[in-house]
Amino acid sequence: MSKVFVFIEGNGTDLKKGSLELLNAAQNSGREVIVGAIGSDARELAKKAAHSGAKMAYVCEAASLKHYNSEGFAEVVHSMIQQSGADLVLASSSSMTRDLFPRVAARYNSGLANDCTTLTLTATDVKARRPLFAGKCTAEVEFVNSPLKFILMRPNQLPLGQSNTTLVAEVKEIPAPTVSGKVQCKELVKGGSTKVDLTEANIIVSGGRGLQNADNFKLLEDLATSLGATVGASRAVADAGWVSHSMQVGQTGKTVAPSLYIAVGISGAIQHLAGMSASKVIVAVNKDPEAPIFQKATYGIVGDLFEVVPKLTEEFNKALQR
Amino acid sequence: MRIFVCLKQVPDTESRIQLRPDKSGIEEAGLKWVINPYDELAIEEALKLREAKGQGQVTVVSVGPKGRVTDALRTAMAMGADDAVVVDTNESLDSYWTAKAIAAAIKNEGSFDVIFAGKLAIDDNAASVPQMVAEFLDIPHVTVATKVTVDNGFVVEREVEGGAREIHAIQTPCVISANKGLNSPRYASLPGIMKAKKKPLKEVALADLGLNQEQMKIRLKDFQLPPEKPKVKMLTGDAATQAKELVRLLMDEAKVL
Ligand SMILES: Cc1cc2nc3c(=O)[nH]c(=O)nc-3n(C[C@H](O)[C@H](O)[C@H](O)COP(=O)(O)OP(=O)(O)OC[C@H]3O[C@@H](n4cnc5c(N)ncnc54)[C@H](O)[C@@H]3O)c2cc1C
Ligand SMILES: Nc1ncnc2c1ncn2[C@@H]1O[C@H](COP(=O)(O)O)[C@@H](O)[C@H]1O
Numbered sequence: 001m002s003k004v005f006v007f008i009e010g011n012g013t014d015l016k017k018g019s020l021e022l023l024n025a026a027q028n029s030g031r032e033v034i035v036g037a038i039g040s041d042a043r044e045l046a047k048k049a050a051h052s053g054a055k056m057a058y059v060c061e062a063a064s065l066k067h068y069n070s071e072g073f074a075e076v077v078h079s080m081i082q083q084s085g086a087d088l089v090l091a092s093s094s095s096m097t098r099d100l101f102p103r104v105a106a107r108y109n110s111g112l113a114n115d116c117t118t119l120t121l122t123a124t125d126v127k128a129r130r131p132l133f134a135g136k137c138t139a140e141v142e143f144v145n146s147p148l149k150f151i152l153m154r155p156n157q158l159p160l161g162q163s164n165t166t167l168v169a170e171v172k173e174i175p176a177p178t179v180s181g182k183v184q185c186k187e188l189v190k191g192g193s194t195k196v197d198l199t200e201a202n203i204i205v206s207g208g209r210g211l212q213n214a215d216n217f218k219l220l221e222d223l224a225t226s227l228g229a230t231v232g233a234s235r236a237v238a239d240a241g242w243v244s245h246s247m248q249v250g251q252t253g254k255t256v257a258p259s260l261y262i263a264v265g266i267s268g269a270i271q272h273l274a275g276m277s278a279s280k281v282i283v284a285v286n287k288d289p290e291a292p293i294f295q296k297a298t299y300g301i302v303g304d305l306f307e308v309v310p311k312l313t314e315e316f317n318k319a320l321q322r
Numbered sequence: 323m324r325i326f327v328c329l330k331q332v333p334d335t336e337s338r339i340q341l342r343p344d345k346s347g348i349e350e351a352g353l354k355w356v357i358n359p360y361d362e363l364a365i366e367e368a369l370k371l372r373e374a375k376g377q378g379q380v381t382v383v384s385v386g387p388k389g390r391v392t393d394a395l396r397t398a399m400a401m402g403a404d405d406a407v408v409v410d411t412n413e414s415l416d417s418y419w420t421a422k423a424i425a426a427a428i429k430n431e432g433s434f435d436v437i438f439a440g441k442l443a444i445d446d447n448a449a450s451v452p453q454m455v456a457e458f459l460d461i462p463h464v465t466v467a468t469k470v471t472v473d474n475g476f477v478v479e480r481e482v483e484g485g486a487r488e489i490h491a492i493q494t495p496c497v498i499s500a501n502k503g504l505n506s507p508r509y510a511s512l513p514g515i516m517k518a519k520k521k522p523l524k525e526v527a528l529a530d531l532g533l534n535q536e537q538m539k540i541r542l543k544d545f546q547l548p549p550e551k552p553k554v555k556m557l558t559g560d561a562a563t564q565a566k567e568l569v570r571l572l573m574d575e576a577k578v579l
Contacts, residue, residue, distance in 0.1 A: 144541055
């Protein structure tokens with residue numbers, strides 16, 4: 001039976017949505033699913049991955065890998081993949097996997113396709129496409145001369161499956177790596193946000209210069225709360241210091257693809273569109289009917305955001321009973 | 323201190339992208355080429371480091387057709403880089419092959435203390451070359467850096483999910499890839515532009531580095547433009563009516579709530 005190795009990540013002891021999406025694709029492919037997890041919750045994550053079809057799990061809970069560091073993680077993941085015997089490696093695209101897997105792929109003299117947005121996986125074949133030129137086109141990835149195939153998928157692109165809590169996987173512990181310590185994570189400084197990160201969020205509410213000042217972002221936070229959404233922003237307001245740069249969506253900010261993206265007081269400059277035009281449904285609220293954002297939007301509301309946004313919050317609260 | 327900067331020339335962000343009729347790639351004719359925006363941050367960081375150390379040599383390296391990328395390398399030298407190396411090729415290299423070429427070109431130069439790159443090239447969107455260069459040179463790396471301080475090697479901050487920051491201590495030689503926020507790149511001055519014309523630009527061929535087509539791991543094919551979006555549906559009425567209608571559409575038509 002052909003094999004697929006899925007590197008899984010969690011938020012605490014819950015699997016990230018992107019990992020669950022890949023587990024579902026892997027399980028449905030008819031391949032034997034093998035997972036790898038690193039960190040103090042690795043065993044718990046492996047247990048949950050088993051519920052989604054993983055037959056075998058490699059875990060490393062070494063204290064030295066509490067925080068990410070490319071040297072130790074590369075060492076461990078390399079050995080997990082080797083032991084698994086899989087020639088296809090999947091992971092959800094994240095700060096960690098994007099840093100780590102190009103290095104691991106290179107160690108295997110193999111290619112890596114980052115940030116893929118479609119994936120078709122069967123027992124014998126794999127097809128993936130990825131966006132290029134800031135989403136202005138896409139292309140299919142063909143592996144040539146590549147002993148292993150590495151694919152990082154953008155989250156929120158694939159369906160989730162059912163889980164079965166009676167399933168278990170065989171678990172194998174990978175020992176702590178021997179490392180030189182040439183790169184070490186000294187500290188993890190927590191961010192302000194307790195919400196799901198922009199890159200993983202299913203719903204995003206983004207604000208632009210139309211909000212006029214930092215205080216008015218409160219309006220968007222209320223709207224976001226009514227929807228269980230994460231708040232994003234245009235570069236104009238991140239540069240103005242109204243919000244943190246980590247909230248910027250766009251070509252020089254984050255690339256996002258949620259199910260629902262609500263752009264409030266954002267004109268829709270090409271560099272902003274580059275970061276969000278892959279969203280499934282786009283709603284634009286803008287007082288200017290000619291704003292370019294309406295060309296990308298699914299639904300458009302021409303109006304004063306200070307009037308429209310509170311009404312939206314009210315209606316979402318009613319409809320979703322929050 | 324020997325500092326290298328990896329510089330890629332990419333189509334300007336405002337460029338309209340058109341596909342070749344056989345869908346094997348994009349039409350390059352008529353594109354305006356610029357320095358990848360993240361690589362400008364890498365150049366700036368390299369120059370700042372040389373200034374802080376009071377000595378050193380900043381060398382920019384680019385893999386691409388010499389006729390085109392020379393322009394970008396001259397701009398980097400006008401900003402203040404000391405010299406440049408172009409790995410001249412008309413091939414469209416993937417990340418692996420590019421990284422092999424950069425690693426080999428840098429090795430050819432002798433010693434290296436730090437290699438700065440951008441976190442991502444905005445054309446191929448790969449975010450892979452810097453890490454692969456580090457692997458091929460067997461040195462450590464940190465990507466997506468928003469702050470770099472010199473401290474017995476470097477202390478590098480990188481932003482991760484939720485606005486959190488990882489703080490890494492890294493020893494030289496190493497690879498650091500730059501994110502927005504790291505610095506504000508300087509402009510090339512007029513005297514800088516004049517001086518740049520006389521700075522050394524070395525040319526090497528892929529074959530000189532012992533590299534060929536076999537280093538290509540990924541080929542991109544069947545290029546497609548994104549599907550046309552259906553026309554926007556504009557909601558009418560006062561704010562309350564629009565809000566009600568939107569919620570209904572999101573629930574019943576788009577089914578995203
Ligand atoms: C190399 C480069 C990279 C860039 N990267 C990014 C990036 O990553 N992300 C990004 O976002 N931008 C980026 N930009 C900047 C981009 O070009 C725009 O300048 C920016 O997106 C504009 O932000 P905005 O839409 O908030 O502001 P504006 O363009 O000023 O738009 C404000 C909008 O609010 C509307 N408005 C005002 N008042 C109201 C009201 N009361 N009610 C409703 N609507 C109202 C206006 O009609 C207008 O459409 C980049 C630019 C360059 C050159
Ligand atoms: N052809 C190239 N020549 C020089 N540097 C490159 C090249 N391609 C990528 N790089 C460097 O690697 C970074 C990330 O590129 P990429 O991995 O292609 O997204 C870029 O910002 C450059 O610093």
